[in-house]
Amino acid sequence: MEFDLGCATEERVDELSKERGEPAYLRKDRTQALHAFRAMPVEPLPLFIRHTDLRGVDVGEVAPAKHGFEGAVTPVYDGGEEAAVAHVVEGQLRELRISEKLREHDFFLNEASGFLEERPKAAKGLLARPDSLPKDDKFGMMSRALFSSALVLSVPPRLEITRPIHLLWSFGDPSSALHTRTLIHLGAGSRASVIEEFVPEGSGDGNGAQSLFGNATEVYLEDGARLDHVAIERFSDHVVSFLTRQATVGRDGSFHQAMGSFGGFLTKSRTDCLLVGQGSRIRQVEVVYGTGQERYDNTNFVTHRGRDSVSDLLSKAVMQERSRSALKGVITIEEEAGNADSYLGQYSMLLSRKAKSTAIPSLEIMTNDVQRAQHAASVAQLDEDQVFYLMSRGIPRDRARRMLVEGFLTPIVEKIPLPDARKQLYDLIDTKWVA
Numbered sequence: 001m002e003f004d005l006g007c008a009t010e011e012r013v014d015e016l017s018k019e020r021g022e023p024a025y026l027r028k029d030r031t032q033a034l035h036a037f038r039a040m041p042v043e044p045l046p047l048f049i050r051h052t053d054l055r056g057v058d059v060g061e062v063a064p065a066k067h068g069f070e071g072a073v074t075p076v077y078d079g080g081e082e083a084a085v086a087h088v089v090e091g092q093l094r095e096l097r098i099s100e101k102l103r104e105h106d107f108f109l110n111e112a113s114g115f116l117e118e119r120p121k122a123a124k125g126l127l128a129r130p131d132s133l134p135k136d137d138k139f140g141m142m143s144r145a146l147f148s149s150a151l152v153l154s155v156p157p158r159l160e161i162t163r164p165i166h167l168l169w170s171f172g173d174p175s176s177a178l179h180t181r182t183l184i185h186l187g188a189g190s191r192a193s194v195i196e197e198f199v200p201e202g203s204g205d206g207n208g209a210q211s212l213f214g215n216a217t218e219v220y221l222e223d224g225a226r227l228d229h230v231a232i233e234r235f236s237d238h239v240v241s242f243l244t245r246q247a248t249v250g251r252d253g254s255f256h257q258a259m260g261s262f263g264g265f266l267t268k269s270r271t272d273c274l275l276v277g278q279g280s281r282i283r284q285v286e287v288v289y290g291t292g293q294e295r296y297d298n299t300n301f302v303t304h305r306g307r308d309s310v311s312d313l314l315s316k317a318v319m320q321e322r323s324r325s326a327l328k329g330v331i332t333i334e335e336e337a338g339n340a341d342s343y344l345g346q347y348s349m350l351l352s353r354k355a356k357s358t359a360i361p362s363l364e365i366m367t368n369d370v371q372r373a374q375h376a377a378s379v380a381q382l383d384e385d386q387v388f389y390l391m392s393r394g395i396p397r398d399r400a401r402r403m404l405v406e407g408f409l410t411p412i413v414e415k416i417p418l419p420d421a422r423k424q425l426y427d428l429i430d431t432k433w434v435a
Helices: 010-019 024-039 112-118 120-127 138-146 384-392 397-413 419-432
Strands: 076-078 084-089 092-099 108-111 149-155 165-171 176-186 191-200 211-221 226-233 239-249 254-261 266-275 281-290 295-304 310-319 324-333 340-350 356-365 370-381
Touching (some): 010 024, 024 138, 084 149, 092 108, 092 149, 112 120, 112 149, 120 149, 120 176, 138 176, 138 211, 149 165, 149 191, 165 176, 165 211, 191 211, 191 239, 211 226, 226 419, 239 254, 239 281, 254 419, 266 310, 281 419, 310 324, 310 356, 310 397, 324 340, 384 397, 397 419
Parallel strands (some): 076 092, 149 176, 165 191, 176 211, 211 239, 239 266, 254 281, 266 295, 281 310, 295 324, 310 340, 324 356, 340 370
Antiparallel strands (some): 084 092, 108 149
């Protein structure tokens, strides 16, 4: 299985780095990522190779998005309902609003070029941190090498931000490629919540031509920090998206993550969490809802390194019509991660005989000192006996099927800590329904 990209060249890397006025170390970081992208296979884990499907993907020769670099913008400080809002349209930061209450704190949200200018020392440690993305992920390296737009969110130590921060990426330019980065850093003892959306721009379908969107989200939580992060993807049917996320969690840090995949020709995502500190934890839920001929390839990795670390991952997929999904995951408990507690569950419901799904949860345990290491999976058609039972109570068939789907997904949506994000997921689930 091969994936080549015509615009992945050293000339393109040079052009991007010069356009953005980047220092030499960042140019070098891009080049190293480019070489890694070229050398890596599409799927690094043999267990998952046969379940990785890029057939029909035709983005190898798409041109880079034709939007010039505009850089950081001056934020508008207001008293809106959200702590901050950043909206990037086709790679350009078009809106940046920050709560007036954050003006007096050492809070930063802007284009990465602004972080480089204002905080050059901190920028080097964040933008070129060598372990901020999985080293064996081809598409994470693609975005790291070729990003033309990046957002940096930095929260100072011991600051608790109670209202959500909203990051919005809009893309839909036909026959083009856009690569982006999101960098989130929370200082020791701080707390924040982030809603990150990937949405279509414009109303066109690309006239049959595919577009490519790549994003790398890099999260670093220092000791005692807590981040609630919701990522929702709902691109148009002509967009092929590759999304890579990695979070590194320090001592007693907590990462609560929710992800929703609701559209696009192909969505291939990989999420890694490194529990490096003692008492670090991740709780993650994932909803995938496919219609038409949409394809989803979602992989989750968690590595326990710190003692007393906890991971709890739950994924659910609903596939209609001819849609397909693959839910893949690996929990690794390293030798020094004593008393670890881990769970990985992956469940799929099929609403059509032509829909397909695969669930492959795996464990890799290198120590005997484990509190729990458990995984579970199932893939099944909607239970027609349950549909018949509801119909026998006077409920129409379509409503009965919808009730069963809602009953399947509601427990996972209710685990999301942000009310606005929960409502949005319920609305998307309702919108995706096909009678």
